[in-house]
Amino acid sequence: MNKEFINQVVEDTEEYRDHIATVDQQGKRIWLYPKKPSGRFYRWRTWVSVAFLIIFLGMPFIKVDGEQFLLFNVLERKFVLFGLLFTPQDFHLFGLAMLTFIVFIILFTVVYGRLFCGWVCPQTVFMEMFFRKIEYWIEGDGNEQRKLDKAPWTPEKIRKKTLKHAIFFAIAVVVSNYFLAYIIGMDKVLAIVSEPLSKHWGGFIAMLVFSGVFYGVFARLREQVCTTICPYGRLQGVLLVKDSIVVAYDHIRGEPRGKLKKEKTANGGQQTADDMRPVEYRDPVHQIQAAVSNPLPITHNQPPTLKTGDCIDCKLCIAVCPTGIDIRNGTQLECTNCTACMDACDAVMEKIGKPRGLIRYDSMTGIESGRRKIFTTRVYAYTAVLLALIALDVFLIARRGVIETIILRSPGQLYQQKDDTHLTNLYTYTLLNKSSKNLPIELKTATPGAVIQIVGQAPTGIEKGSKIEGAFFLEMPIEQLKGRKTPIRIEVISEGKKIDAVDTNFMGPGR
Numbered sequence: 001m002n003k004e005f006i007n008q009v010v011e012d013t014e015e016y017r018d019h020i021a022t023v024d025q026q027g028k029r030i031w032l033y034p035k036k037p038s039g040r041f042y043r044w045r046t047w048v049s050v051a052f053l054i055i056f057l058g059m060p061f062i063k064v065d066g067e068q069f070l071l072f073n074v075l076e077r078k079f080v081l082f083g084l085l086f087t088p089q090d091f092h093l094f095g096l097a098m099l100t101f102i103v104f105i106i107l108f109t110v111v112y113g114r115l116f117c118g119w120v121c122p123q124t125v126f127m128e129m130f131f132r133k134i135e136y137w138i139e140g141d142g143n144e145q146r147k148l149d150k151a152p153w154t155p156e157k158i159r160k161k162t163l164k165h166a167i168f169f170a171i172a173v174v175v176s177n178y179f180l181a182y183i184i185g186m187d188k189v190l191a192i193v194s195e196p197l198s199k200h201w202g203g204f205i206a207m208l209v210f211s212g213v214f215y216g217v218f219a220r221l222r223e224q225v226c227t228t229i230c231p232y233g234r235l236q237g238v239l240l241v242k243d244s245i246v247v248a249y250d251h252i253r254g255e256p257r258g259k260l261k262k263e264k265t266a267n268g269g270q271q272t273a274d275d276m277r278p279v280e281y282r283d284p285v286h287q288i289q290a291a292v293s294n295p296l297p298i299t300h301n302q303p304p305t306l307k308t309g310d311c312i313d314c315k316l317c318i319a320v321c322p323t324g325i326d327i328r329n330g331t332q333l334e335c336t337n338c339t340a341c342m343d344a345c346d347a348v349m350e351k352i353g354k355p356r357g358l359i360r361y362d363s364m365t366g367i368e369s370g371r372r373k374i375f376t377t378r379v380y381a382y383t384a385v386l387l388a389l390i391a392l393d394v395f396l397i398a399r400r401g402v403i404e405t406i407i408l409r410s411p412g413q414l415y416q417q418k419d420d421t422h423l424t425n426l427y428t429y430t431l432l433n434k435s436s437k438n439l440p441i442e443l444k445t446a447t448p449g450a451v452i453q454i455v456g457q458a459p460t461g462i463e464k465g466s467k468i469e470g471a472f473f474l475e476m477p478i479e480q481l482k483g484r485k486t487p488i489r490i491e492v493i494s495e496g497k498k499i500d501a502v503d504t505n506f507m508g509p510g511r
Helices: 003-009 040-061 088-112 115-119 122-139 142-150 155-184 186-194 201-221 224-229 231-239 284-293 340-351 364-369 377-398
Strands: 070-073 078-081 084-086 246-249 262-264 270-272 359-362 403-409 422-433 442-445 451-454 467-477 485-494 497-507
Touching: 040 115, 040 122, 040 155, 040 186, 040 340, 070 155, 084 088, 088 115, 088 231, 088 377, 115 122, 115 231, 122 142, 122 155, 122 201, 122 224, 155 186, 155 201, 186 201, 201 224, 224 231, 340 359, 403 485, 403 497, 422 485, 422 497, 442 451, 467 485
Parallel strands: none
Antiparallel strands: 070 078, 078 084, 246 359, 262 270, 403 422, 422 467, 442 485, 451 467, 485 497
């Protein structure tokens, strides 16, 4: 094939990167009607979604020592991760855990692309495996939904739309209550549901707001969440590399593409037109690669022809895509790696006698070179940072005590002379129980000669997840003072065991 001819005719614009498939040139929303997918990957995703649903619905009922297994109570600044209670005093641990999670996301995306989005993201699971299936059941496949929306309002259309949106809102109510359970706790959610409405107006209003938000997301926003709202989706462009495993179209094998036809041969038989067909310049770079690797003579009386690839341009990969993209253009911002196009393409390949995998999980490097290279220098670097952060998380959590003790000298107070031989200092204390059980406690001093005198009632115990505050005088013999500042140690005792200790200073006259 003459390279000059190819270069003269082909113009690579990649105009598809200038817009998204769900917005027209006037900026209006293009409503998508994806064809119902089917195939092995769709079945596997269904089972993964069932497992996700079991975990999602069951987790709020799992408790460890009376605490919910996972709880993110922002309102009360109470967080429980895997049964461990974290308070505002543990913010450094929470921040480090978030940093570790971000590094994990970066590493996972660099290696496996948006695999999370397509398989276990709650937005994808609920949209594709629940709401979309209900829509298929009530209104039919994509083309039937499109016809129904364009049809005039009839009793049948009203019935279908009413039934669909009633079910959508009912599911949204259930889902919102469960998400609320991860914020305020399942016990409070059950109380809101079971007790009289007059006792829980605030909780009831919060439930309605959450339900409305979830209904709007799955009934109206849909794929817009993945393409324009989700920060992880927006970061995909800077996280992916050529070695990342993504849902990819094998342009080496598939190009040039075109319709599959039957033609008569010279002896009266039939053959496919895969070996002789006018060039379709849909992907210029790939056309050039195919043309150079499969040169054919050009005559003045016949247009240039190429041996066609395996793609027959059926466009089923576009029809089933929930974000409306053409995966054959390459990796795009809107792709969630849901594998619907893989199932559709595999089904077509089987029908025309071609091997599956024209669209498959692979990297750009794997497609171009025929081998995958997952563990690159960048992957090793991210892995080392991730392991270091995990080790630091484990170390700090292991050293985290069951109680947080804060003891401070009362500001603006000097020492007081009790008698000729003793001085006193005034201190304030705060005790925070970070364990999942009630603790009996007692304050004692480990410094010889020092005596604690509690102001008011002495603390005897502290409930789980709560704190107590108070004040006490510390009495010291003058003869034991070591100058203006004398180090002392205050211990917190529970059931005869020391569970925490705080070092501070006793102020006295200088020498």
